[in-house]
Amino acid sequence: MSIMKNFLNVILILCVCLNWCFTEGAEEKESGKVDSYTFQVSSLFPSSSSSCTPSSKASNKKSSLPVVHMHGACSHLSSNKDARLDHDEILRRDQARVKSIHSKLSKNNADGVSMTKSTELPAKDGTTIGSANYIVTIGIGTPKHDVSLTFDTGSGLTWTQCQPCLESCYSQQEPIFNPSTSSSYQNVSCSSPMCGNNSSCNSGTNCRYGIRYADGSVTIGVLAKEKFTLTNSDVLDNIYFGCGENNTGLFNGAAGILGLGRGKRSLPTQTATIYNNIFSYCLPSSASNTGHLTFGSDGISGSAKFTPFTSFPIPSLYGITIVGISVGDKKLEITPTTFSTYGAIIDSGTVITRLPTKVYAELRSVFKEKMSSYKATSGNGYFDTCYDFTGLDTITIPKIAFFFAGGTVVDLPGIGILYPLTRSQVCLAFAGDNEHIPAIFGNVQQKTMEIVYDVAGGRVGFAPNGCS
Ligand SMILES: *[C@@H]1O[C@H](CO)[C@@H](O)[C@H](O)[C@H]1NC(C)=O
Ligand SMILES: *[C@@H]1O[C@H](CO)[C@@H](O)[C@H](O)[C@H]1NC(C)=O
Ligand SMILES: *[C@@H]1O[C@H](CO)[C@@H](O)[C@H](O)[C@H]1NC(C)=O
Ligand SMILES: *[C@@H]1O[C@H](CO)[C@@H](O)[C@H](O)[C@H]1NC(C)=O
Numbered sequence: 001m002s003i004m005k006n007f008l009n010v011i012l013i014l015c016v017c018l019n020w021c022f023t024e025g026a027e028e029k030e031s032g033k034v035d036s037y038t039f040q041v042s043s044l045f046p047s048s049s050s051s052c053t054p055s056s057k058a059s060n061k062k063s064s065l066p067v068v069h070m071h072g073a074c075s076h077l078s079s080n081k082d083a084r085l086d087h088d089e090i091l092r093r094d095q096a097r098v099k100s101i102h103s104k105l106s107k108n109n110a111d112g113v114s115m116t117k118s119t120e121l122p123a124k125d126g127t128t129i130g131s132a133n134y135i136v137t138i139g140i141g142t143p144k145h146d147v148s149l150t151f152d153t154g155s156g157l158t159w160t161q162c163q164p165c166l167e168s169c170y171s172q173q174e175p176i177f178n179p180s181t182s183s184s185y186q187n188v189s190c191s192s193p194m195c196g197n198n199s200s201c202n203s204g205t206n207c208r209y210g211i212r213y214a215d216g217s218v219t220i221g222v223l224a225k226e227k228f229t230l231t232n233s234d235v236l237d238n239i240y241f242g243c244g245e246n247n248t249g250l251f252n253g254a255a256g257i258l259g260l261g262r263g264k265r266s267l268p269t270q271t272a273t274i275y276n277n278i279f280s281y282c283l284p285s286s287a288s289n290t291g292h293l294t295f296g297s298d299g300i301s302g303s304a305k306f307t308p309f310t311s312f313p314i315p316s317l318y319g320i321t322i323v324g325i326s327v328g329d330k331k332l333e334i335t336p337t338t339f340s341t342y343g344a345i346i347d348s349g350t351v352i353t354r355l356p357t358k359v360y361a362e363l364r365s366v367f368k369e370k371m372s373s374y375k376a377t378s379g380n381g382y383f384d385t386c387y388d389f390t391g392l393d394t395i396t397i398p399k400i401a402f403f404f405a406g407g408t409v410v411d412l413p414g415i416g417i418l419y420p421l422t423r424s425q426v427c428l429a430f431a432g433d434n435e436h437i438p439a440i441f442g443n444v445q446q447k448t449m450e451i452v453y454d455v456a457g458g459r460v461g462f463a464p465n466g467c468s
Contacts, residue, residue: 035328036370037414038396041389044420046072046286055290055467057282057450061299063234063275064292065136067151070252072287075135077148077173077253087421090133091382093215093250094351094442095433100214101154101350102437104314133443134283134348135254136293139229140241141182147174147255151281151293153348153453156263156316157209159219159242160256167220167246173253179243184227186238194240194265195223209242217249219256228267230295236274240265260348260453261316268455271295277456281348282466283447285415291467297454304452304461307404310343312438317345318453320460321405322439325359327366328398334359344439346451346460352382352419353430354440360432363400367428370398383419383427390424402441410462416445 052074054066068074134151140160147160161169163178179185188194188207195207207223221244228239244256251257259266260279268279275296284291294300312319322344325332338359355363364385368376374395377388389395400412419429429444450466 034399036396036398037417038394039414040394041392041423041426044415044418044426045423047288051288053289055282055284055292057292057299057467061292061294063231063296063298064294065138065230067134067136067281067283067291067293069284069287070133070135070150070254074284074288074290075148076137077135088380090351091380095382096215097154097350098354098433098437098440101314101317101345101347101440102434103214105438133351134291136258138258140177140226141179142184142227143182144227144229145175145177145182147177149256149258150251150254151258151260151348153260153346154317155257155259155266155349156261157211157242157265158239158257158259158267159209159211159221159244161219161247162221162243162245165245165247169244169247170249170251171253172251172255174255176255177243179224179226182226184237186225188223188225188240192223211242213249215250217251219244219247219249221245221247234295236271239267239270262318262455263316266316268295268453272456278452278454280450280452280461280466282450283348283443284467285448289467291448300452300461301450301463301466304450304463305408305410306452306454306457306459306461307406307408308459309455310405312343312345317347318460320344320346320441322402322441323405324403325355325363326399326401326403327363328370330366332359332362332366339439342436342438344441346441346446348443348446350440350442351444353442353445354437355430355432356437356439357432357435359439360430363430364428367398367400377425379427380421380425382431383421383429386421386425386427388424389426402445406459408462410449411464412445413448413464415447416449419444 050073135148136151137146137148139146161172161176163176169176190201190205190207192207195201201207209223210220212218219242221242223240224243225238225240228236260268263269268277278297279295280300281293282291307320310319310321322339324334338356368385371387375388377386379386397417400417402410417429418426420426448465448467450463452461454461
């Protein structure tokens with residue numbers, strides 16, 4: 001009896017540690033497929049303790065860096081620890097990012113980076129950085145100088161603020177990188193192929209770059225080459241990056257952006273001969289857990305299921321093909337053309353998954369039906385399907401699965417289905433704002449999965465339990 005009790009205690013502690021407690025669904029099917037998740041309401045909210053639980057997967061892999069939530073116990077940007085962004089602000093910025101992706105669809109500047117001789121920028125080219133939730137810390141220069149950068153699969157160039165901040169630097173938590181103190185820093189000339197083909201940049205002068213984000217944030221500076229230290233054993237020479245002399249905007253105190261997008265200046269492309277153009281990550285379940293960003297194929301989960309990348313009108317973004325969605329045991333009525341007209345992308349920087357209006361409406365209606373025993377409550381302008389879980393210990397929600405091209409079915413983790421505003425307002429974490437939009441598979445839905453960007457192989461993979 002006491003052995004059993006101890007066993008249950010261990011299970012309970014494990015669940016609390018994992019911050020997420022699943023039991024197999026009540027509506028277990030004959031096939032053995034599970035159509036619902038049951039878990040504790042408290043597991044939806046960050047733990048109240050100020051301790052950080054590191055990802056065990058990260059430390060077992062080669063070429064792996066911790067990914068942490070910008071605000072919370074695991075972020076070493078310490079004065080930011082309690083400066084949690086409020087949900088309205090996160091969702092407002094998220095909407096701005098999605099809008100900027102839409103408006104970029106009408107232009108076609110390859111990776112949002114302009115190469116220019118001038119210190120002024122012509123247009124709003126970059127995607128809005130959004131709520132910039134996840135950061136990684138890398139070393140730049142010799143001796144190495146640590147900077148924490150926002151992790152972004154939608155950005156084509158890595159940049160950081162550089163002293164002496166000739167024009168302007170926004171305030172960042174860590175000291176600003178100073179190229180004059182690094183023995184490995186090199187300017188890049190206009191004649192470099194990395195500088196693009198801009199006739200207004202005269203050979204012999206330094207190549208300049210600029211990114212103007214759709215929300216008005218700006219970084220302008222020189223294109224440079226440096227030694228990047230990703231881990232103790234991953235020290236890379238001559239990585240091209242933007243050394244920003246004139247930077248303004250909403251970067252949450254991070255030192256810049258880590259560009260994981262497509263395009264020749266992104267970090268995965270530049271390191272393709274070393275890491276084979278493969279990287280993977282796991283976004284942590286909460287601000288008190290860490291995830292990882294891993295370069296190369298070492299340690300990729302054998303259970304990863306892949307779907308091909310498809311081309312997308314904005315070539316720096318990663319296009320995918322969604323062919324279906326199921327909610328519980330019900331498959332939504334999605335025709336092959338539902339998504340094909342406007343396409344879909346997977347994006348680390350968009351928070352909430354966006355779907356065409358009709359698809360969202362059907363998802364919502366099936367979800368509501370299966371949640372009819374819970375008390376519905378008002379939305380907040382971003383969400384229209386919310387529940388009051390006050391007084392409940394556990395809840396059972398329908399499982400949601402995404403069907404991708406190539407026969408790949410991905411069950412979203414339970415934490416990727418609900419967005420907890422407060423205990424009395426927990427919402428379905430999807431939105432549909434327009435019929436004529438590309439779908440965006442966002443970062444709430446990606447949480448705790450291992451997402452494998454096999455760029456060389458032209459495919460993206462998904463595996464469960466990627467962080468812990
Ligand atoms: C080339 O430089 C000009 C002037 O600096 C700038 O307006 C233009 O956007 C640049 N073009 C590209 C493709 O970077
Ligand atoms: C710095 O950027 C701001 C915003 O784009 C711009 O108005 C200003 O002219 C820039 N200053 C210099 C010296 O480039
Ligand atoms: C890089 O160029 C800047 C001028 O744009 C110059 O001040 C600096 O000394 C150069 N650095 C190196 C290492 O060549
Ligand atoms: C660069 O521009 C020149 C002249 O505008 C053109 O002839 C050449 O093909 C371009 N090269 C590339 C790689 O785009």
